[in-house]
Amino acid sequence: MSRRLPTLSTGRIAVAGAVLLAAVLLVLAPASVVFALVFLGALLYAVHTGRRHALSPDGTVRAAVFLVTAAGLALPALLGLITTSSQTLDSLLQPNAAFRKDLALLALVVVGTVAAARFWPARFQDRSFVLLMVTLAVLAKIAYVSVVQAEPVSDFASMWRLSSSLLEEGLEATRSGLEGNRWAHFERILPFLFPVRTAFGPGPAAYAVPNVLLAAATSLLTYRLARRWFGRTAARVALVLSLLAVETTIIAEIPTHEIPGAFYTLLALTLFQIAWDLQAQGRSRAALLVGAAFGLSILVLDFQRSTGSVMLLSTTLLGLGLAVAGEPSQEGERPEGGKRWTRLRRGLPLVLVPVLAFALANAGVRGADLRTPPEERAKGAGIGLASATDSAGDGSYVYYANNYLWRYGLSGVNWQRLALVKLASDTHYHPGARLIHYLRKARALFTLGTQTYFYLYEAKFLEGPIDPVAGRIYALCVGFTSLFLAALLVALARIWDLPALRLPTLAPLFFLATFSAVLLLLAEIQPRYMFPIWYIGAIYIGALFGRSA
Amino acid sequence: MGPTLLRSPELRIVAAAAVAATCLGLAVLEVVAARTDLLMLDLREWRPVGSRPDAAAVFKSAQTAPSDLRPLQLDLRLARPGSPSDFLAAERTFEVDGDGCYRFRVYVWSPTPIHTAKSIIAVNDEIAWSAPLAEASPGKGVSIEGVRPRQGTVEVRLELRADPVRASPAPRASPASPASPAPSVRFEYAVLRQAPCGEREEGAGG
Numbered sequence: 001m002s003r004r005l006p007t008l009s010t011g012r013i014a015v016a017g018a019v020l021l022a023a024v025l026l027v028l029a030p031a032s033v034v035f036a037l038v039f040l041g042a043l044l045y046a047v048h049t050g051r052r053h054a055l056s057p058d059g060t061v062r063a064a065v066f067l068v069t070a071a072g073l074a075l076p077a078l079l080g081l082i083t084t085s086s087q088t089l090d091s092l093l094q095p096n097a098a099f100r101k102d103l104a105l106l107a108l109v110v111v112g113t114v115a116a117a118r119f120w121p122a123r124f125q126d127r128s129f130v131l132l133m134v135t136l137a138v139l140a141k142i143a144y145v146s147v148v149q150a151e152p153v154s155d156f157a158s159m160w161r162l163s164s165s166l167l168e169e170g171l172e173a174t175r176s177g178l179e180g181n182r183w184a185h186f187e188r189i190l191p192f193l194f195p196v197r198t199a200f201g202p203g204p205a206a207y208a209v210p211n212v213l214l215a216a217a218t219s220l221l222t223y224r225l226a227r228r229w230f231g232r233t234a235a236r237v238a239l240v241l242s243l244l245a246v247e248t249t250i251i252a253e254i255p256t257h258e259i260p261g262a263f264y265t266l267l268a269l270t271l272f273q274i275a276w277d278l279q280a281q282g283r284s285r286a287a288l289l290v291g292a293a294f295g296l297s298i299l300v301l302d303f304q305r306s307t308g309s310v311m312l313l314s315t316t317l318l319g320l321g322l323a324v325a326g327e328p329s330q331e332g333e334r335p336e337g338g339k340r341w342t343r344l345r346r347g348l349p350l351v352l353v354p355v356l357a358f359a360l361a362n363a364g365v366r367g368a369d370l371r372t373p374p375e376e377r378a379k380g381a382g383i384g385l386a387s388a389t390d391s392a393g394d395g396s397y398v399y400y401a402n403n404y405l406w407r408y409g410l411s412g413v414n415w416q417r418l419a420l421v422k423l424a425s426d427t428h429y430h431p432g433a434r435l436i437h438y439l440r441k442a443r444a445l446f447t448l449g450t451q452t453y454f455y456l457y458e459a460k461f462l463e464g465p466i467d468p469v470a471g472r473i474y475a476l477c478v479g480f481t482s483l484f485l486a487a488l489l490v491a492l493a494r495i496w497d498l499p500a501l502r503l504p505t506l507a508p509l510f511f512l513a514t515f516s517a518v519l520l521l522l523a524e525i526q527p528r529y530m531f532p533i534w535y536i537g538a539i540y541i542g543a544l545f546g547r548s549a
Numbered sequence: 550m551g552p553t554l555l556r557s558p559e560l561r562i563v564a565a566a567a568v569a570a571t572c573l574g575l576a577v578l579e580v581v582a583a584r585t586d587l588l589m590l591d592l593r594e595w596r597p598v599g600s601r602p603d604a605a606a607v608f609k610s611a612q613t614a615p616s617d618l619r620p621l622q623l624d625l626r627l628a629r630p631g632s633p634s635d636f637l638a639a640e641r642t643f644e645v646d647g648d649g650c651y652r653f654r655v656y657v658w659s660p661t662p663i664h665t666a667k668s669i670i671a672v673n674d675e676i677a678w679s680a681p682l683a684e685a686s687p688g689k690g691v692s693i694e695g696v697r698p699r700q701g702t703v704e705v706r707l708e709l710r711a712d713p714v715r716a717s718p719a720p721r722a723s724p725a726s727p728a729s730p731a732p733s734v735r736f737e738y739a740v741l742r743q744a745p746c747g748e749r750e751e752g753a754g755g
Contacts, residue, residue, distance in 0.1 A: 032575075032576045032579035032580050035572040035573070036572070036573075038568065039569045039572035042566070042569035043566075045561075046562045046565035046566050049561050049565070050558075052558070055559055055562065056559065059557050059559035060559045062554060062559070063554065063557060063559040063560040063563040063564075067560070067563055067564060421587045421588070421738075421740075422589065422621065422738065423578075424581060424582045425588050425589035425621060427575065427578050427579075427582070428578070428579065428582035428588060429591050429621075431579075497553055
């Protein structure tokens with residue numbers, strides 16, 4: 001019986017040889033030699049493959065986003081799903097049947113509303129669906145936060161008190177009143193919230209109701225982005241998922257900056273989309289104006305949630321990719337311009353204008369002493385790096401790490417240098433542990449929803465008997481998170497071949513994946529930092545029901 | 550995920566480029582780490598020494614185990630002292646190149662500002678620095694200058710010792726009192742490097 005042997009290409013033989021050599025050298029040689037050899041092997045493979053194939057700029061950008069998404073978002077989300085679903089299982093196995101009923105009811109509501117969004121009759125306008133869902137969600141959430149009336153704990157309580165005193169004393173905008181207190185800043189940027197505060201007085205409703213309203217506004221931005229890219233059905237599904245996300249309701253009980261942070265994130269992404277749409281339509285001047293507004297919105301985001309640098313980095317990189325690859329003016333058309341340099345010349349201004357707008361506005365607010373000087377910010381960043389890059393971290397909530405080091409207040413220490421030396425030392429002693437550290441932190445970062453519960457209820461647990469309502473809310477949080485992460489993973493696996501997946505549609509995904517990767521590599525982590533995932537993730541889950549269907 | 554993207558040459562090239570960039574960065578970091586004298590000391594391989602037979606066990610449980618991947622910090626915790634002379638220490642001998650002078654620098658952190666214990670740093674069997682835990686709380690940078698190697702080695706001993714004499718002026722806590730916290734200290738960011746010879750002295754700061 002003759003069997004045909006599999007053929008081996010030269011490239012495969014080279015890779016296999018390089019892997020074998022690296023494995024032998026790993027035992028015999030210092031680590032740097034192995035790294036250098038793998039580097040050479042990978043580089044030769046890339047060059048060899050590049051010479052054999054004509055590369056498409058569009059495909060290269062997609063491939064880069066795919067890799068960042070796989071490492072920064074999909075893998076951590078998978079680990080988070082495993083962890084969270086085991087907690088859900090624990091909840092289900094509780095002797096208290098209320099957990100099972102709650103989770104069953106939650107699953108029923110999620111499936112029912114998603115089905116309603118999917119099969120919404122065409123004779124009814126989309127607007128009526130949006131109005132119905134948003135109204136129902138806002139009323140239910142306001143009723144919930146009015147009943148619960150949770151008192152903020154931890155730093156949120158002090159943030160709220162400081163904000164109240166600052167605003168009630170009528171202080172002018174200062175660094176301590178803006179950057180030092182993100183809630184006060186939130187109200188100054190969005191002055192329409194003042195009447196709400198006045199109406200509800202100094203109690204929890206004064207921040208809970210604005211939180212609910214702003215979360216609904218963020219869901220509307222989610223709807224808009226999903227509709228623009230993936231169609232009405234996708235948009236309806238994205239809308240209901242973001243409205244149903246349990247954490248967006250629970251976190252509204254405290255004066256958090258997660259909700260305004262998510263709002264500014266979606267606002268920036270919407271402006272990015274509008275700017276590139278205008279560019280594709282040939283309206284370059286309008287595109288540049290919106291691009292400048294996009295840059296300013298990144299600054300506002302940076303004030304509110306300190307994620308502006310990641311937004312600027314990810315959108316600038318993607319913008320460069322767009323400028324090189326070109327963007328079809330209509331769906332399915334080939335990029336305009338033909339030659340790469342022509343496309344680059346047209347697209348480059350739209351890449352640079354947001355960066356310039358951000359930089360100029362940032363310099364302006366710093367000049368007006370409304371922003372911490374860069375050297376102080378660098379000091380803080382150095383401490384964060386020093387505290388978080390040690391592979392000692394167990395990956396659970398290391399939120400105390402920064403405060404812990406801050407308290408030591410060692411004057412005269414060059415923290416940035418210390419952080420780099422620590423990074424080099426840690427990597428030198430434990431190169432393999434860095435990977436484990438990444439995975440541990442990933443698992444902890446994606447236990448989404450659990451930290452809100454911690455802020456709201458764990459402190460109360462320490463003071464008195466366990467509140468059974470808190471346990472049920474926890475079960476709902478982990479239950480919804482399990483469903484959401486599972487759906488997101490399916491979406492991340494399937495979206496790449498959607499005909500509607502043009503390069504600008506990757507901007508939210510690229511931002512989220514880059515943000516997650518940066519957190520896991522360099523920074524302190526808390527699951528609530530991933531809060532925008534309830535909106536951005538919903539867009540891509542919705543895409544599964546959209547134009548691909 | 551779509552087969553189109555997975556089979557595309559672009560993905561293979563981008564993946565190879567990412568691997569190459571990562572390995573290049575790691576190789577450079579390794580070379581820098583091997584050549585710099587700023588590399589922090591690996592604090593996992595220290596010999597435990599204690600005043601009681603069970604001190605070693607206390608040390609092992611109090612010190613972060615290597616399996617916890619904590620190479621750059623050493624935690625010492627004294628079980629509530631049974632006698633005033635209880636101590637727990639970690640010793641290590643470092644081989645050094647050359648006969649010049651060295652500087653040993655370490656940050657000492659103590660979460661509890663208590664007076665009933667002190668931390669000690671001894672170099673080559675001489676006490677080079679000593680202070681109550683209260684002075685090392687929340688943290689203190691200690692720099693010991695002018696360390697001369699003995700036969701190509703420098704021996705360092707990091708110690709935590711019960712010191713009830715210093716309980717004054719605060720009310721002296723009973724050693725077994727459940728209200729008094731167990732003394733603990735953390736040594737971190739330890740560096741031993743060559744430095745100009747001068748008068749041997751100790752100092753604190755960054």
